[in-house]
Amino acid sequence: MSKTTKKIEANLKKRYAKEKRFRAYGVVSLLISFAFLAVLLVTIFSKGLPAFQQTYIKLDIELNEKILGINKDSDEDALFSASYSKVVKNSLKEMFPGIKGRKQKRALKNLVSKSAAYDLRDKVLEKPTLLGTTQSYWFLAKDDVDVFMKGNIDRTLPESDRRIKDYQLAWIDKLMDEGRLEKRFNTVLFTEGDSREPEQAGMRGAIVGSLLTMLVTILLSFPIGVATAAYLEEFAPQNNRWVDLIEININNLAAVPSIVFGLLGLAVYINIFGVPRSTPLLGGLVLTLMTLPTIIIASRAAIKSVPPSIKEAAIGLGASRMQVLFQHTLPLAMPGILTGTIIGMAQALGETAPLLMIGMVAFVSDIPTGIFDPSTVMPVQIYLWSDSPERAFTERTSAAIMILLGFLVLMNVIAIVLRKKFEKKW
């Protein structure tokens, strides 16, 4: 072995040791970040999963026309406004006779959600022949019952420290013995809008609101962003002071705190242009401002990475600059552009602060049907629920976070699929 080889060999050991250490650092930091992620997910899932189940209560309802306040030849209007809640109350009274005092009577009524009366009404309207019969139905239980059924109220606590009193416990025990309490999949979460009553509160309104807002955002920010990027990369004069200024500003915009865009939206869109408050249109306009820099920066990088040889080939064949852009540059840059767009959209989907500024934080129980309807969005819904005092909203908050995360995962999957589809080798 020559001297040089020996020297190299001696050094090699050091080099390998260094490499090993470096790799160890990498693994450790990876593990740490995974640990944080795991803790986060475990907390949210353990809290949120129960919310996907809801307690239902079975009642034998006597659809007595007299109590309902109608008769054989009542028309639909009368059927609609009949006193169904009274029938529900009677059914409970029959099951637990001899209850005295206003407090206990109210408590009895509060075993069942107010939605029971509406459910009953819908059933009767659908099938008026039910009138005069006695039927068994499952109704949503009130949130307190639900919280107890999920084991979140400790019955060993002294009565004064409990939200559910001893007499209520006795009722629940009796209902359980008779098999009248059951946990089922919580469809309300996906079919209903927001509500003050936890057991009736759903995400539907927020989900639809988010989708409409995203629709406005993508319809505006994608074409504007891609056009800007294409212009700056392919057409703008180089070393021009104005172009440089625009570039610097776009890069700075990407770093502006999102709440500032909310203030801007408030000042410009609402006060100057009179865009209706709390609507997906307004939310989309504000989020467009926020997403544009992300899309522009990602699109520029993607356009820059298109091999110049391809563009030269097209120009050499007599393609105009427009044709080169639309036939070669943009298609080849599309995977990168789409990835950037979806990252921007994912940010926008999770954004809360600017939307608070423009009134999307209002309580909206109706499901929006268009971009001009007042609505809220998923992250704001999470914020609203997390702020509610009822115990039942805590788990719904986590469930809402899970749904939001589900949408984010979905968007990432779409990003990957689109990238795979558009990716071409050259």
Add this chain to the structure above:
Amino acid sequence: MTELKPDIEKRSEFDIEINGTVGKPFVDNPKMSSRNCDVFYGDKQAIFDVNLDIANNEIIAMIGPSGCGKSTYLRVLNRMNDTIPICKVTGEHTLDGEDIYGKKQDPVLLRARVGMVFQKPNPFPKSIYDNVAYGARLHGLASNRSELDDVVESSLIKAGLFKEVKDDLNKPGTGLSGGQQQRLCIARAIAVDPEVILMDEPTSALDPIATALIEELMDELKENYTIAIVTHSMQQAARVSQRTAYFHLGKLVEVNETDKVFTNPEHQLTENYITGRFG
């Protein structure tokens, strides 16, 4: 190890003056011609006062050390330099006597008449068919599918590629070998039916067999087209071209019949280069 001795003669190139171009840069009735051509990249001048004619149906080779401006000059001829914002071209340049830098000249039309083949094969990431059909579609040269099929087929035949790919026309052009890709690029250029084809070191990325195929091809193409080829291989210039132009530091030193350039060059710099004293 032997010590490296500085080669006196290698340095002498800087002492030799270039006063205009020696040999025969001009022809009667040229296909293309340049007069007083200067090219600048920003403040830096890359081409100094080049005067050159290119004859009909000839192959003219452009040789010279790297960085001497061969590519730059070639790209003057189809206005490819227009795409480089800092690049400025002066002088008079004509194709069939028409000013190609004139106000009336459309660069898109010019590039349809003066095609180009690049150093690195650069097929589009599309099918072989779409690659060849691209230019014809762009300029509306075929009015229906069967005409387009004919254009694609005849171009591939002329480029000597048809036999190899006739069953794979829908496969990606990027999947071919390097030599096939370059012939595909030639077919793509031919499909627009240009009058002049500019080739910038078309075989520098290819193996000797692929190179030989392309050189054969050029010989056939000369029947119908005028070809200007930049090459770093003197053997290639000697094999394919009728005239050879020698560039040095942005100046056109000598233009002569290829035989003469390689057997009896007029200028000292040309001789230094072809005898391998620098380059």
